[in-house]
Amino acid sequence: MMFSSVQLPRQRLSTRVLGFLMLTLMIGLSVIGSTLYLSWQLEGGAAAINAAGSLRKQTYQLGLSLQEYTATPGPALKQRILDERDTFRATLTLLDHGDPARPLYLPRDEGVREIFNGIRAQFDQHIAVWADDALQGKPLPAWAEMRADSDRFVAQVDSLVSEVERYNARRTLMLRLSQMVLIAMAVVGCVAQIYLMFLLIFRPLERLQDGMQRMAQQDLSVRLPVETRDEFGELAEGFNRMADRLSESYATLEARVADKTATLNDQNRELSLLYGSTAFLNEIHPAQELCRGFAVRLREWFGADAASVRVLDPAQQNAHLMIADQLPEVLQDAPQCRQINDCLCGEVVQSNHAVIHDFRRGTPAARERECEKQGFSQVSAFPIRARQEQTGYFNLYFSSAHDFTARELQLLDTLGHHLGNALENLRLAASERELAVTQERNLLAQGLHDSIAQGLSFLNLQVQMLEDSLRRDSLDEAREIVPLLHAGVQESYDDVRDLLLNFRSRLGEGDLNSALESTVAKFRRQTGMKVSFTSSGHGVPLPPDEQIQILFILQEALSNVRKHAIGADQVTVIFVEGPDLQLTVRDNGPGFDEALKAERAERHVGMRIMQERAGRVGAELHVSSVAGQGVTVNLLLPEARRHKIQNTTA
Numbered sequence: 001m002m003f004s005s006v007q008l009p010r011q012r013l014s015t016r017v018l019g020f021l022m023l024t025l026m027i028g029l030s031v032i033g034s035t036l037y038l039s040w041q042l043e044g045g046a047a048a049i050n051a052a053g054s055l056r057k058q059t060y061q062l063g064l065s066l067q068e069y070t071a072t073p074g075p076a077l078k079q080r081i082l083d084e085r086d087t088f089r090a091t092l093t094l095l096d097h098g099d100p101a102r103p104l105y106l107p108r109d110e111g112v113r114e115i116f117n118g119i120r121a122q123f124d125q126h127i128a129v130w131a132d133d134a135l136q137g138k139p140l141p142a143w144a145e146m147r148a149d150s151d152r153f154v155a156q157v158d159s160l161v162s163e164v165e166r167y168n169a170r171r172t173l174m175l176r177l178s179q180m181v182l183i184a185m186a187v188v189g190c191v192a193q194i195y196l197m198f199l200l201i202f203r204p205l206e207r208l209q210d211g212m213q214r215m216a217q218q219d220l221s222v223r224l225p226v227e228t229r230d231e232f233g234e235l236a237e238g239f240n241r242m243a244d245r246l247s248e249s250y251a252t253l254e255a256r257v258a259d260k261t262a263t264l265n266d267q268n269r270e271l272s273l274l275y276g277s278t279a280f281l282n283e284i285h286p287a288q289e290l291c292r293g294f295a296v297r298l299r300e301w302f303g304a305d306a307a308s309v310r311v312l313d314p315a316q317q318n319a320h321l322m323i324a325d326q327l328p329e330v331l332q333d334a335p336q337c338r339q340i341n342d343c344l345c346g347e348v349v350q351s352n353h354a355v356i357h358d359f360r361r362g363t364p365a366a367r368e369r370e371c372e373k374q375g376f377s378q379v380s381a382f383p384i385r386a387r388q389e390q391t392g393y394f395n396l397y398f399s400s401a402h403d404f405t406a407r408e409l410q411l412l413d414t415l416g417h418h419l420g421n422a423l424e425n426l427r428l429a430a431s432e433r434e435l436a437v438t439q440e441r442n443l444l445a446q447g448l449h450d451s452i453a454q455g456l457s458f459l460n461l462q463v464q465m466l467e468d469s470l471r472r473d474s475l476d477e478a479r480e481i482v483p484l485l486h487a488g489v490q491e492s493y494d495d496v497r498d499l500l501l502n503f504r505s506r507l508g509e510g511d512l513n514s515a516l517e518s519t520v521a522k523f524r525r526q527t528g529m530k531v532s533f534t535s536s537g538h539g540v541p542l543p544p545d546e547q548i549q550i551l552f553i554l555q556e557a558l559s560n561v562r563k564h565a566i567g568a569d570q571v572t573v574i575f576v577e578g579p580d581l582q583l584t585v586r587d588n589g590p591g592f593d594e595a596l597k598a599e600r601a602e603r604h605v606g607m608r609i610m611q612e613r614a615g616r617v618g619a620e621l622h623v624s625s626v627a628g629q630g631v632t633v634n635l636l637l638p639e640a641r642r643h644k645i646q647n648t649t650a
Contacts, residue, residue, distance in 0.1 A: 014231060020196060024189045031182045038175040040103055045168040047104035051095055052164065055119070055157045058088045059150050062127060066134045066146075078135060085131045092120055107167045115160045122153050204232035211239055220247050270411050273301050277415055281422035290426070292323040294419050295394060298412075299325055304396040305376065308332075309384075311392035311423070312349065317341065319349075319392065327397065328374050336370065344369060345381040348393045354409055356380040358401050377401050382412045386420035394419070455492035457563065458526060462488060491526065512547040513575065516554055516583075520573050523558045531571045537578035546617045550583060550635065553621070556610050557585040557633045565589025565631065581619075581637040591625040 062084045068077060095106055095116060106112055126149050207224055214222040220243055224236040280293050295307040306326040310319040317340050324332045331337060340346035348355045357379050359372045371379050378401040384392040394416065396402075404412075462485050469477040513535050520533040542550070554573070561571055568589030576582040607623065610633070614621035618641040625631040 016230070017196065017200065020192070024185075024193075027185060028182070028189075031178055031185065035175055035178045035182070038171050038178065044098065044103040045107055045164050045171070047099075047102050048095060048106050049161050049164050049168075051091055051104060052157055052161050055088070055091060056154045058084065058091065059127065059153055059157075062088060062131065063146055063150050066130055081131055081135060085128065088123065088127070092123060096120070107164060109163070109167050112160065112163050112167060115156060115163055119153070119156045119160060122149075122156060127153065200230070201232075204228075204236070208232070208235060208239065215243065215246075269301075270407065273297065274411060274414065278418050281418050287423060287426050288323055290422055291394075291419070292325065294415075295323055295325045298394070298396060298415070302396055302402060302408075303398075304402070305399045306397040307395060308397075309392065309394045309419075310345075311384075312340075312390065319343070319346070322392075331371055331374060334370050344371075344379065345393065345395060348381040348383050349390060352383055352390055354380065354382045354404075354412065356404065360401065371397065375399055380404070382416050384416045384420040384423070386417075386424035391420050391423065452492060452496060455488060459485060459488045459492065487525070491522065511544075512542060512550065513577065515547070515551050516573070516575055519551060519554055519558070523562070523571075527562055529561075529569050529571055531573065533573045533575070535575040535577065537576050539577040539579060539581060542581070542617075549613045549617050550581075550619075553610050553613050553635055554583060554585065556613075560607070560633075561585070561587045561589065561631075568630065579639040581635075583635040585633040586630060588630045591627050591630050593625075593627050 062081070065077065065081050065084055094104065098104055098106065106116060130146065204227075211222050211224045223240050223243060226233050226236045226240075277294060277297055280297070281290065285293070291309040295309050298304070299307040306324070306328075308324045308327050308331075309322040311322055312319055318338050319340055320338070321332055336342040337345070340349050344357050345355065359369070359377050359379075376397045376399060378398040380396045380398075380402075381393045382396075383390050384394060462481055466478055466481045466485065469475075469481060516535070517533050520531050523529075524531040541547075558571070561568060565587045566589060568587040570588045572584070572586045574582070574584040574586075611621055614635060617637060619635055619637040622634045622636075623631065624634070
């Protein structure tokens with residue numbers, strides 16, 4: 001905020017308050033520091049008194065040790081004397097230098113130092129000399145003399161202790177005075193701070209609050225007096241400027257609303273382009289029509305002169321033109337525009353983000369580009385992505401340069417994602433259709449195997465039998481075979497017709513039981529075997545596609561009985577349509593060894609087809625046999641898988 005005059009640092013409220021607080025803090029810290037120093041001195045003096053007092057004990061202890069050593073010298077006693085002398089000397093050194101860590105030190109008082117120097121001299125001249133003489137074997141003074149010297153030394157120690165105690169007493173008095181001064185400062189400082197708060201803060205704040213209340217009541221004429229040049233003076237002047245601005249705002253309100261409306265209109269246009277393009281891309285269109293509609297929308301919205309869409313061929317490092325809108329043919333057919341490394345637009349593939357070339361500022365290459373020759377002053381390229389991979393890019397060409405905003409670049413990047421996903425969906429749909437055609441072809445081949453091939457196999461057997469009868473001139477057998485041939489041809493015709501009907505229409509729900517029974521009856525007529533069919537249960541009907549698969553499995557199982565169960569004359573078919581759907585086909589043929597089952601499965605096309613059909617409906621197919629006891633084919637569709645498949649189909 002700008003004011004009419006420059007505020008000096010000393011005029012600021014923060015400077016004055018901070019200065020007062022800093023002054024109070026410095027004085028308080030000084031007093032507190034002095035009390036801490038005094039307390040530290042007292043603590044160090046007390047420790048010095050204890051250390052000095054220990055000299056008395058050490059004096060008498062060393063004297064006794066010397067007398068004992070004179071009477072009965074020994075290594076252990078000698079070592080003890082050395083330790084006691086060293087301890088005595090260490091105590092004197094500690095008192096002389098002090099120990100800040102404890103703390104411990106002698107006061108720096110002249111009287112205290114004079115007494116301590118006398119003690120140290122007495123130790124060096126007498127006590128230390130006694131210890132050296134005793135250790136060197138020299139005679140010691142008489143005990144009375146040593147006792148008198150020791151008493152004089154102890155008296156000096158007592159004088160030192162008394163002097164230190166008097167020094168500490170003086171420091172204790174000074175500590176109490178400092179604490180009283182600190183209390184007085186706290187009271188005076190609190191009163192002074194309260195006064196300054198009312199003078200410098202609370203009273204200006206009340207005026208400011210009153211002005212805000214009047215402003216809230218739409219009294220735009222309110223103004224605050226500017227009495228100081230501190231922060232509250234700045235606030236008062238700022239409040240007055242705000243009031244002036246509010247008074248003027250009604251005159252400019254309409255213009256500002258128009259500006260905001262224009263901004264919202266731009267945003268709505270961007271959203272309209274995004275939603276319109278997204279809706280178009282989600283519709284079903286061929287790839288070229290999809291790209292053309294996309295490019296036309298962008299060209300018209302951005303006012304570009306031309307647009308194009310290219311898809312990438314990573315293997316050949318090419319960019320194939322999908323569509324071109326208003327783009328000159330020379331640019332559509334230009335070889336360098338197809339090569340990623342030769343075209344400026346190829347940079348979008350390498351950088352994976354938008355690339356904008358303004359030819360007015362020059363080009364990276366020295367030679368003139370073809371798009372520049374065609375009169376375009378700006379070419380922009382934007383990536384097309386699908387599943388986080390770049391699949392192509394689209395271009396916008398401008399004769400007059402267009403300055404893209406950050407919002408527009410983001411919008412174009414989002415649209416590139418949508419176009420890439422739409423093209424990817426078209427590719428996936430085409431792959432799905434191709435897969436469906438392949439599955440239908442496989443289904444047709446399996447249908448031919450299940451019906452026509454089986455009928456023709458039966459006819460082939462009957463023809464061989466007819467030839468054998470004619471060769472033996474057995475006309476009676478031949479006459480019996482002819483009706484079977486006629487029936488086989490008719491059944492093959494019926495199978496062809498049924499197969500065509502299967503691919504034209506599907507079984508309705510609830511027809512499976514009757515279809516199975518009809519298949520069993522047909523097999524009974526063709527083979528003359530005793531075939532029993534038993535059905536039970538009333539479960540939820542299967543979808544027609546799954547009914548057909550189960551019907552084909554039954555047909556294949558019966559066909560296997562006819563082809564491979566030599567000598568079988570009884571077949572049992574059991575169909576249970578309960579919660580778990582079960583289909584069992586059992587014959588009384590020779591069967592086979594389970595050890596040869598894997599080898600037979602490799603050569604047995606029908607068994608593999610049954611497994612594939614069972615897998616399509618989520619069922620389990622088991623083929624078991626014991627040599628000489630026939631073969632059992634069991635199909636089981638559990639309730640859990642049955643419901644899962646039905647829900648997926650729904």
